[in-house]
Amino acid sequence: xxxxxxxxxxxxxxxxxxxxxxxxxxxxxxxxxxxxxxxxxxxxxxxxxxxxxxxxxxxxxxxxxxxxxxxxxxxxxxxxxxxxxxxxxxxxxxxxxxxxxxxxxxxxxxxxxxxxxxxxxxxxxxxxxxxxxxxxxxxxxxxxxxxxxxxxxxxxxxxxxxxxxxxxxxxxxxxxxxxxxxxxxxxxxxxxxxxxxxxxxxxxxxxxxxxxxxxxxxxxxxxxxxxxxxxxxxxxxxxxxxxxxxxxxxxxxxxxxxxxxxxxxxxxxxxxxxxxxxxxxxxxxxxxxxxxxxxxxxxxx
Numbered sequence: 660x661x662x663x664x665x666x667x668x669x670x671x672x673x674x675x676x677x678x679x680x681x682x683x684x685x686x687x688x689x690x691x692x693x694x695x696x697x698x699x700x701x702x703x704x705x706x707x708x709x710x711x712x713x714x715x716x717x718x719x720x721x722x723x724x725x726x727x728x729x730x731x732x733x734x735x736x737x738x739x740x741x742x743x744x745x746x747x748x749x750x751x752x753x754x755x756x757x758x759x760x761x762x763x764x765x766x767x768x769x770x771x772x773x774x775x776x777x778x779x780x781x782x783x784x785x786x787x788x789x790x791x792x793x794x795x796x797x798x799x800x801x802x803x804x805x806x807x808x809x810x811x812x813x814x815x816x817x818x819x820x821x822x823x824x825x826x827x828x829x830x831x832x833x834x835x836x837x838x839x840x841x842x843x844x845x846x847x848x849x850x851x852x853x854x855x856x857x858x859x860x861x862x863x864x865x866x867x868x869x870x871x872x873x874x875x876x877x878x879x880x881x882x883x884x885x886x887x888x889x890x891x892x893x894x895x896x897x898x899x900x901x902x903x904x905x906x907x908x909x910x911x912x913x914x915x916x917x918x919x920x921x922x923x924x925x926x927x928x929x930x931x932x933x934x935x936x937x938x939x940x941x942x943x944x945x946x947x948x949x950x951x952x953x954x955x956x957x958x959x960x
Contacts, residue, residue, distance in 0.1 A: 864894040918950040
């Protein structure tokens with residue numbers, strides 16, 4: 660009975676693999692859904708080996724490569740180890756591969772970055788105007804708001820704010836009141852006051868960055884991706900993981916020429932652990948596939 664069950668399983672696995680290989684030959688995009696331990700990685704490796712074996716010489720001649728994107732660096736290393744040595748297949752995380760694709764287009768990236776900075780400024784201003792934490796600020800007149808912003812942007816006052824920042828609420832309130840002439844209502848809730856000032860400082864950094872870019876010219880600035888951190892430093896033109904996905908989606912969906920470059924350079928794209936892949940990545944791949952259909956270019960993912 661066990662031997663019979665095993666034989667049925669092997670036959671089923673073989674049928675699935677043959678189906679996948681058939682779809683590859685027909686340039687038909689496919690999603691393989693199955694549970695843990697069902698052989699998804701094995702099927703992926705076999706499909707990659709098939710593509711290299713059959714089309715490797717053509718890929719080398721045309722300077723093309725196969726992309727295999729994974730969820731983690733650990734998964735990427737496992738696939739590389741099981742796949743063996745090949746310079747035709749690029750195995751990497753999605754962030755690494757997307758950055759490699761969009762990084763050369765510095766001016767377009769910088770434009771998207773400036774748009775993001777403006778959007779962030781608008782978000783901060785809407786937050787300051789509507790969040791109930793900032794009622795005291797919202798009750799000020801426009802002139803009063805501007806006066807408060809200018810007061811807190813004073814370099815000496817900024818230094819005082821940060822020097823006192825970690826004090827307990829009561830100490831902070833007394834100390835900052837002694838140093839800066841602030842309306843007492845603004846200090847009713849110290850945490851809300853700190854949040855308000857931090858938002859103002861963040862908005863000012865973004866505004867300063869935009870002005871500097873406009874003054875010096877967009878060509879003088881370059882967006883960088885720092886894989887070591889999970890937070891952006893937008894005022895320094897440095898982005899992290901989530902923002903990289905956002906920028907990649909905007910760029911690839913906006914520029915048909917970039918989609919064509921991806922299609923012509925990477926005729927096959929394989930995605931490991933598709934179910935865990937970020938929605939934006941799926942949307943990027945969908946936009947590339949749609950472009951390939953409309954332009955008559957072959958594409959298989």
